[in-house]
Amino acid sequence: MFQKLLDKVKCWLLLRDNQEAQDQLPTEIVEGKKIAKKLKQNQILIEDVFADNYDICIREFSVSKHNIKDAFLVFIDGMTEEKVISENILKPLMNSAEKAIDLNKITKSIISTPNISEAFTIEEVVEGVTGGKAALFLDGEQKVILVDSVAFESRAVEKPEVETTIRGPKESFVEDLAVNTSLLRRKLNNTNLKLEQIILGQQTKTDVCLAYVKGVANEKIVDEVRSRVSEIELDAILESGYIEEFIVDHPLSVFSTVANSEKPDIVAGKLLEGRIAVFVNGTPTVLTVPHIFVESLMTAEDYYSAPYLVSLIRIIRYAAFVLALLLPATYIAVVSFHPELLPTELAISVAIASEGVPFPKAVEVIVMGFLFEILREAGVRMPRAVGQAISIVGALILGDAAINAGLVGAPVVIVTALTAISSFIVPPLTDAITILRLVAISFASVMGLPGILTFIIGLVIHLSSLRSFGVPYLYPLAPLDIKSWKDVFIRVPWWLMVSRPELLSKDNRQRAKLGQRPSPYRDELERDDS
Template identity: 35%
Template sequence: MDSNNIKKPIRPDETGAMDYGGAVLTSSLEANVALIKRIFKNDGTVVERRVENRLRPKARCCIFFIDGMASNQIVDEYIVKPIIETAALGLSDDPAEELSRDVLAANDIRREACVAELVKGLIAGDTLVFAEGSGMGLIVSSKGFPTRAVSEPDSEKALRGPREGFTEAILVNLSLVRRKLHTPDLKMKFRSFGTRSDTRACIVYLESLTDPALLAELERRLDLIDIDGVLDSNYIAELIKDDKHSPFKTIGTTERPDVVAGRLLEGRIALLVDGTPMVLTLPYLFIENFQADDDYYLNFYFASMGRMLRILGFLLSVSIPAVYVAFTTFHREMIPTNLALSVMQAHQGIPFPTFLECFIMLIIFEIIRETGIRMPSNIGQALSIVGALVIGQAAVQAKLISAPMVIVVAITAITGLINPKVKGATILVRFLSLFAAAILGLFGFAFVMAALVIHLFSLESFGTVYMSQVSAVRPQEMKDNAVRAPWYFMKTRPVFERRDPVRKN
């Protein structure tokens, strides 16, 4: 074993990265095989296969692959079979060269002497080939693991438009993006995160449109990441976000390749991470929370109406409980008389103060919503019965909750679900404004709203003001806010794209 020059035990260092103890390959096949077996000891999926050429038994080889990661067909037909049957082996004294040039029928073969690279290739699903008398190993491309089929994402359904969504395999995802943008201007820069997971990620952008400063800033922030495992793109999003304490997202996520392509065309950058269909796009503006992908595929009148409803939904969802509590407990003179009387009638005999009643109902709704996500889908009926019957009807009949409150909470809930992208922030602001309204009435509500606006306008996403489109006054800047202007009107890219603003003439 000393022939492999191992000075230290092979194990991860304190950062989690593998330390191979200075191991190197030698020209002895047995020594190399022993090294690989030592690195992968106690790993039952690593398959070792010794192969001898039929014509020259002395030209011995050994291949390694991981069961389940490599395609059996490729290993059988294009690696094992040629080595056994070839007549071109053992003619020179560089068997690795011979193998890659004349024998193996694979589309991608790399000759590698670095142990770390060889191990990386093996783990990724490639096959390692070692030959007697060669100090190099071959990494033969043979990836063949099962991936989920491309299907429409459940969380981002569109009425019209493409039906495909990203999968967990980054290469499949990249191909989905590439198929939308047929240009060599589309750049894909790979890098990896996680000292232990070594997750591949890819920065995708259109070089001629993307601000180099933006790209440099992204890479600077990515370089600072120090984490041992990345299982989803949110790990990275939270680490590179501008204001880390804000409940509002300043980095977009999507599962749809058409959305990514659309944003790339606006001069943004996408970050794909292996193992998750959620792709990050940046910079991300506040108004994008209310933009749906099929806004651009539907007639612009209809799309604009939908957009306005979503904005209204956000405002209602944030303010309705607070305004209701403020009006009924502080500003009773502001409610029309008939409404005041029926609220009074409904509230007769309810044991809780209005605020507590509202708070309880909102919490119960959040519980139902959370349960709906967590529970196995085949017991969903139980939830709707409990939710609708017990909490809606029975609570009112039992005089625990007043009927108007059920309506208030129902409208709040529905309008809260209309914008899934700002769901978290909506819930937070809603409760804040409710507390403030319960303490100070409309004054408190106005106070929270002012704080919200100040906060939103102070946010930035990678150098772009978060609210930049919202406060616009020029027509070209307002084209994609509350109203989605028709395509013939959208002549320029969004404001943050400085390199090539004109989209078309």
């Protein structure tokens, strides 16, 4: 009887002890713990830290054929290359014929993997292990060898999903930071390319990497980016968007002052103009700063194709931006406030189309715009298999039937469609355009063209107040820098792209040598000169 009671109390006490141990967070267990001389002590600590983790492997063994020393290896299953561990670590250690052995000897003559580091606290060890390294504990040593044997499944380098091109490189970043930086390194084969590592996120310990070209990037901007990024205190960084929202200059503006790209050639091009890139492990989207407005209207292909068509297309892109922003608003303003602005025949067509439509123009436009946004969202989220159903419903039922039923006029559908297509021409600005379009529509439906003018004035004031890491957002339009216009509305040929944009790269502006314009008679001319 008593025995039973005693057992129960014992049991209860035991449970409470366990409870206490479990209540302690792993990070608290390791805090400030040095590596003990006794192997067993270290092993218990490691087991405590990684308690309830099925994927942790602790391999005990003894070193050399003569079993002179006990050791154990800690690593995470699935993040390490098993072959490396068995061939390059365990086998040589177990088979070595040495009589006396210590860690120095092991690093120097036994373990044959290229990347090896040492750790002196449990905290470092734990971090290394969770990062995919294997930790080798040896009895009697107060340090640990971390063997880099990271290998986990990652996506292959594929074609970009968003920034597609016809001419030029077709690779895009993947989720793995090392692959991404290597893609960049291959474009910029130069020691001036600096890749600084910052680890962010208390829970995620995400690798973040600042990339810039030393000597081209403005040092002040680099310092600013570094300090802004490293000051972030957040438990998790899962995507570069987390960082973007912490480092933008104007968090309340719909215009983002941080650009992003998924293509190594674009990032390389931007670095060479003096920008700074922020890579985040786990996402193919790389941030670049400073970001100016005109950058949104450029594409990588602009720089690869011949400049003439490119320049024309660029101007069309500006026009598309204006259309996407103002077309529905202008339509409302003209039709409901100033119909006399239309040519007679057009006015009659519009009048015909409005005949029998029960709603005011502004309602028609907003409803159609709303429908389009729904369709677009559905198009992005839907499973591939139902894609056709969406297009049939969207095009036939909503578009055609709405007109035939007299719910909306045909011109409104045209306006909505043109606006939608135009807004896809400038992907980086699509977010801002979608929101601002609604603002423009409300201004237009209250005040007509003067309302649109008010909206434009407000927008320009807002845009000119923005800055991205010290560079005015509207640069080189305002402040005016005519020299930089060689790459704004048009793109001049490469032999004329002599200098880099002034505000981005203050010290090292020369990009190409002047006077390289090719001509068939060049040799003869030179001969004449001499």
